[in-house]
Amino acid sequence: DTGVSQDPRHKITKRGQNVTFRCDPISEHNRLYWYRQTLGQGPEFLTYFQNEAQLEKSRLLSDRFSAERPKGSFSTLEIQRTEQGDSAMYLCASSLARTGELFFGEGSRLTVL
Amino acid sequence: AQSVTQLGSHVSVSEGALVLLRCNYSSSVPPYLFWYVQYPNQGLQLLLKYTTGATLVKGINGFEAEFKKSETSFHLTKPSAHMSDAAEYFCAVRSNTGTASKLTFGTGTRLQVTL
Numbered sequence: 001d002t003g004v005s006q007d008p009r010h011k012i013t014k015r016g017q018n019v020t021f022r023c024d025p026i027s028e029h030n031r032l033y034w035y036r037q038t039l040g041q042g043p044e045f046l047t048y049f050q051n052e053a054q055l056e057k058s059r060l061l062s063d064r065f066s067a068e069r070p071k072g073s074f075s076t077l078e079i080q081r082t083e084q085g086d087s088a089m090y091l092c093a094s095s096l097a098r099t100g101e102l103f104f105g106e107g108s109r110l111t112v113l
Numbered sequence: 114a115q116s117v118t119q120l121g122s123h124v125s126v127s128e129g130a131l132v133l134l135r136c137n138y139s140s141s142v143p144p145y146l147f148w149y150v151q152y153p154n155q156g157l158q159l160l161l162k163y164t165t166g167a168t169l170v171k172g173i174n175g176f177e178a179e180f181k182k183s184e185t186s187f188h189l190t191k192p193s194a195h196m197s198d199a200a201e202y203f204c205a206v207r208s209n210t211g212t213a214s215k216l217t218f219g220t221g222t223r224l225q226v227t228l
Contacts, residue, residue: 004156033215040122042203042218043157056215091156100145100207102216104156 002026004105006092012111013082020078021108025094032075033102034067035091036060043091049075050097082112115140115206119219127227132176132191134222136204139185145207146187147216148178152200160202163187174198199226 005024013019025032031050035043046065047057051072061067064082069075079086089109093102120135138144145164149157161172168180178189187204201223205216 040220042205042220043216045215045217048215093157101147101159101162102157104149104158106154106156109154 004092004094004103006090006105006108008108009106010109010111012113014113015084016081018078018080019082019110020076021090021092021110023075023077023092023094023105025074025092026103027073029094029096029103030072031095031097032069033093033095034075034077035093037089037091037107038087046077046090079110082110084112086110087112115144115217117204117206117217117219119204119222121222122220123223123225125225125227126194128196129193132189132194132198132224134189134202134204134224136178136187136189136219137185138187138204138206140206146178146180147205147207148172148176148187148189149203149205149218150200151203151221157203160189194224194226196226196228199224 007022033048034046037043045058046061047067049069052069064080067077089107091107093104095102116139118137147162148160150160151157160176161170163170163180171177176191201221203221204219207216
């Protein structure tokens, strides 16, 4: 069990650029979640997948954000035309549907200048 | 909709003292409740969880929490704090019905442990 891995761990970009984060969940986990965490706040739900199906999206996920999990394994979160307000830690988690216990990765920290 | 309130954004205790971190929840259905810990620049690690059954749950690193339905609380305790317990702690609630699988987190409590 190698845990949930995220890449890159840190990303600094200029406003208006696109960024993509990747998440590799624990191999047997069929559910995958994306959360966003800003300084001094708890993680906020963005979206989740069961296998390759995106089952729920938060209203926080504007149309500049898109998430995919094409083969039900790894997932990507893309942010287009980044804004300074997008600066945050983006956390990925995975779980087995029957237990619901989330295992988190170490996160991808985005800084938009 | 579910929500969580963590009272006290910062808690400071002396090493060896009791740790008490407060969490109150709001849920229209019987909740699943979780405590996670986060060390600087790291992801969240599960400390313990309550789903059904025994209301006193024990977790890792000597932590435990008690589910009190009448008080809608799920406070986290540890009898004796250690320097390594200094971290951010998050309480979370999850609905156990329907397709609502996401966790809703509180704003966190930063625990400081002093000598």
